[in-house]
Amino acid sequence: MIGFLLDTNVLSEFARTGEPDPNVNRWLKATADESLFATARKVTAQFLLLMTSLITAPALFAQPMPADVSIENLAIDEQERDQRENLSGIIQALQLKPGSRVADIGTGYGYFAIRFASIVGPTGHVFAEEIDKPLVDKLRRRVKTAKQTNVTVILGTPDNPKLPPNSLDAILMADVYHEIANPREMLRNLRKAFKPGGRLLIEDYLKPELKDKPRQQQAKDHNISPEFIEQDLKESGFTVIERRDPFTKGYDNIPMYLVLAQ
Numbered sequence: 001m002i003g004f005l006l007d008t009n010v011l012s013e014f015a016r017t018g019e020p021d022p023n024v025n026r027w028l029k030a031t032a033d034e035s036l037f038a039t040a041r042k043v044t045a046q047f048l049l050l051m052t053s054l055i056t057a058p059a060l061f062a063q064p065m066p067a068d069v070s071i072e073n074l075a076i077d078e079q080e081r082d083q084r085e086n087l088s089g090i091i092q093a094l095q096l097k098p099g100s101r102v103a104d105i106g107t108g109y110g111y112f113a114i115r116f117a118s119i120v121g122p123t124g125h126v127f128a129e130e131i132d133k134p135l136v137d138k139l140r141r142r143v144k145t146a147k148q149t150n151v152t153v154i155l156g157t158p159d160n161p162k163l164p165p166n167s168l169d170a171i172l173m174a175d176v177y178h179e180i181a182n183p184r185e186m187l188r189n190l191r192k193a194f195k196p197g198g199r200l201l202i203e204d205y206l207k208p209e210l211k212d213k214p215r216q217q218q219a220k221d222h223n224i225s226p227e228f229i230e231q232d233l234k235e236s237g238f239t240v241i242e243r244r245d246p247f248t249k250g251y252d253n254i255p256m257y258l259v260l261a262q
């Protein structure tokens with residue numbers, strides 16, 4: 001029954017017509033007045049559809065990000081994230097302050113980039129980078145509407161975020177490193193963008209059952225172990241300064257870890 005209730009297609013059809021598939025009719029069969037019952041069924045279905053959208057909204061963001069999320073669902077998602085993300089921990093680890101220049105790689109809808117903008121203020125700058133063109137377009141509109149003049153949205157390529165050279169104090173990669181097909185090239189490009197002493201924070205997932213699995217298998221499940229990241233970082237000339245595991249909670253309360261490097 002639960003599986004059926006969470007099938008949005010079935011529910012949409014049900015809500016639209018009040019005439020679901022025969023299983024649903026069997027579920028709802030009763031001896032009450034037919035027309036009254038049809039209205040009741042339709043209202044019930046619309047309610048279930050609404051509840052299903054609310055329940056599944058956060059799951060829409062469990063990578064890769066769809067570009068067609070409505071403003072309403074985005075607001076629901078970001079309010080929920082505000083409750084569980086360790087934003088203050090990220091700001092502290094990256095040492096962000098007024099005047100800082102920071103990049104958010106694989107920014108998605110710009111959850112972190114938008115929040116960083118108010119920390120770094122008018123004397124600082126945020127580079128919000130993404131490789132998905134429809135997302136970049138949406139984010140550009142979001143930034144423009146919010147009149148956030150200290151945010152530049154960049155359309156990057158999978159290996160190159162096209163950041164300005166020698167100019168950044170901090171870079172965040174949240175829930176994106178596992179997607180990078182050529183991490184050495186990406187890290188090489190990130191290194192070029194840093195000022196001396198700049199900090200790179202990588203936040204990602206590793207389900208316990210994937211702990212000892214090969215990297216490709218972890219990546220297929222949008223996961224990566226912190227050991228692989230630390231190895232990439234060291235081989236790319238970074239120094240790992242901290243690992244915190246767990247660091248925060250991701251979608252569905254799955255723990256996320258942090259790797260901080262310089």
Ligand SMILES: C[S@@+](CC[C@H](N)C(=O)[O-])C[C@H]1O[C@@H](n2cnc3c(N)ncnc32)[C@H](O)[C@@H]1O
Pocket residue numbers: 061062063064065105106107108109110111112129130131132135156157158159173174175176179180181
């Ligand atoms: C799960 S989302 C996370 C978005 C954002 N960091 C957040 O926490 O809200 C992963 C994002 O990384 C982007 N992405 C995937 N591969 C990338 C790459 N090589 N370079 C930059 N972004 C990438 C995807 O398009 C997607 O928007």
